[in-house]
Amino acid sequence: MSARRVLVVAIITALVCAATALASAAAVATTSKKSSAAEIRVVNGYAPPDGSQPTIIVVDNQTSIGKKKPKPVVETEFGEVSAFTKVPTGHALKIGPSDDTQTTIFIDALKKGDRITVIPFATSDDPDQSSMQMETIVERGKRAKTGDTADWPSVPKTRATVMMFPGPLLSVLPDTGVFVVVPGEGCAESADPSDQDSGIGGTIPGFYVIDAGSVELGLSTMSCDDAPQIGPETVDASAGERIALIPYGTSVDDVQLLVLPVGTP
Helix, strand or coil, X not given: CCHHHHHHHHHHHHHHHHHHHHHHHHHHHHHHHHHCCEEEEEECECCCCCCXXXXXXXXXXXXXXXXXXXXXXXXXXXXXXXXXXXXXXXXXXXXXXXXXXXXXXXXXXXXXXXXXXXXXXXXXXXXXXXXXXEEEEEEECCCCCCXXXXXXXXXXXXXXXXXXXXXXXXXXXXXXXXXXXXXXXXXXXXXXXXXXXXXXCCCCXXXXXXXXXXXXXXXXXCCCCCCXXXXXXXXXXXXXXXXXXXXXXXXXXXXXXXXXXXXXX
């Protein structure tokens, strides 16, 4: 074999190796970008009027097209909070009960860096009127504001913000507003002074400010001066922190209060 031929073979071999290495690196980069693109977690507060406690699943809508039943990317039991789960960008997601394919909500495709918490809930105690809706908390990212996205107020950096979302009470206490109270002291301080000592209900969250440290918060169905019928629970907060207070249950005799630290977009 001539020296020239050896040189050509060596060059070709080197080019093939380099191309293979670049392809492998591109594949790794693509996989990494996809797997770390966005995250979602679910707070399962969905209690339909029939008294059931369905498992809530999230499915990648792109994988649900076809004959095979798609594997859920998130699966959450009633009253539980899932871990943050990575999902690909550019894919719409579907959320709903695992045993009911008709009750489904679509979640718009997330973008790289998005991290959201979704809270599915039933809208009524009337089986003929009830449907599933959800509230969205943007933990991180620049997700566009929508009608189901919590719009947090600006508060002093030395204090913490508490959002109380009453949506899951619609299937338990549909005609009752609740007051966020500090037992023995009255209503918590509202982030909007014009809403101070007001009860809230429906699907509109209420926002409150608390000092850094520990405080007991509960929900009263009567007034600011009454002891809480739901809770209380201890809220431990740091300066600048955001915390969600979420009631959930299947009957008036079984309503719990969930304290959930959330991120800052």
